[in-house]
Amino acid sequence: MGTLVDGTRRFAVDLHALRSGLGIGEFAPSGQVASGLPDLLRAREHGYRRIDAHTLLHLLNFEVMQPYSLDLSRPDLVCIQAIVAGSYTRWIGARMDLVPPQVLQISNVAASTSDTQAGRRLRGLLIVCEREHLLSHYRLDLASVPQAYRPIFLSREGSPEVLQLPLSATGIGLVDQMLACKYPEPLRGIFLGVKTVEFICDMVAQLHRPQRPAAPRALSGHAKRRAVEAAAEIYRREIADPPSIEQLALRVGLNRNELTAGFRQAHGLTPHAYAHMHRMERARELLGEGTLSISEVARRVGYEGYSSFARAYHGHFGHPPAQRGPAEAQPGE
Incomplete structure (x- = not known):
């Protein structure tokens, strides 16, 4: 004891x-x-x-x-x-x-x-x-x-x-x-x-x-930039289940304001917008490969259903998700 x-x-x-x-x-x-x-x-x-x-x-x-x-x-x-x-x-x-x-x-x-x-x-x-x-x-x-x-x-x-x-x-x-x-x-x-x-x-x-x-000493600008770089890598690695901003800040040793300011400085985006951008880019890559259905692509980038994924994709790219190769039909077909 x-x-x-x-x-x-x-x-x-x-x-x-x-x-x-x-x-x-x-x-x-x-x-x-x-x-x-x-x-x-x-x-x-x-x-x-x-x-x-x-x-x-x-x-x-x-x-x-x-x-x-x-x-x-x-x-x-x-x-x-x-x-x-x-x-x-x-x-x-x-x-x-x-x-x-x-x-x-x-x-x-x-x-x-x-x-x-x-x-x-x-x-x-x-x-x-x-x-x-x-x-x-x-x-x-x-x-x-x-x-x-x-x-x-x-x-x-x-x-x-x-x-x-x-x-x-x-x-x-x-x-x-x-x-x-x-x-x-x-x-x-x-x-x-x-x-x-x-x-x-x-x-x-x-x-x-x-x-x-x-x-x-207290965290320097270099240390904060390294932490933001690590946070960005976490978003890229955990694209199917991205952490919340609070969870991410804790994991890299920053507070929410430091993390948000760091992302704006490094990437010109908030952490949420950065994660969303990479999810959409990854979805476009998977659709371009043509081996997965749209529903499966949605699951791979962290969306539970086709509809929410389609709305997010259309909002990001200005057009609905579409495959470029053979895969199963979309829901309802």
Whole structure:
């Protein structure tokens, strides 16, 4: 149940022991790892998954109902933290750092403590990877890493310094795909394993590009543009069931006004108009292929019936939907 310190529950997790105790692909709910912690959270799933012999994944998609502290034992492990929305504080010895949204943080210390306040909603992930595996398997070129941060990857003791990079649009999209995964096991485990590797690859590629580490500050214009780019990709990917503006804003770490302003600046359209445009364009492509009925095309782009789709299509293009090849007759024929 954790210990009670000054009114705050305190829990402890040994990441080395956790990784050793799990088989590849296995998932440990946080209740097994830190008894009582799930009682402080509102979450569909909260725990740790072993991706391979060297890597753990912890997805964050929850609301904190009561404040808590989490002590992590993590020697010789590189922790990759990506928060899309929300924030918390992390202590490394006597040093306190903010773990902010839209920033990728990479660290390697023997132990750390995370403090999370009640009312916080967190969306993101933590990937824990053996240091030597990260170097050998992903071929990280340390010459591209700023000198001050190389001990993170070179030393078993690590470094109190935390390498911070902007969270890329690809990274935001990968976090969202993992959090949105609805596959049952074992497909869920396979999907999350692939996406975890993809996320690490994107991080290494980003490290290999010359850039300055990101400073912990309020969202910059660049960060907001990356979030808008990720939101646009979500609309394109989920064309058959697009999220609401409120849902989309939460998923990319912006508020509704920031998201709307960002879409107007980047695309000259509101988020709703952008999603509608892509649904109509995709419908025209499918109709042009001539292999699906109009009713099936309507379903593919998120319309429950022919009539509502036909009205939307006519309103967008100025003419009713029509096939260009053989397919079943329209309703009523």
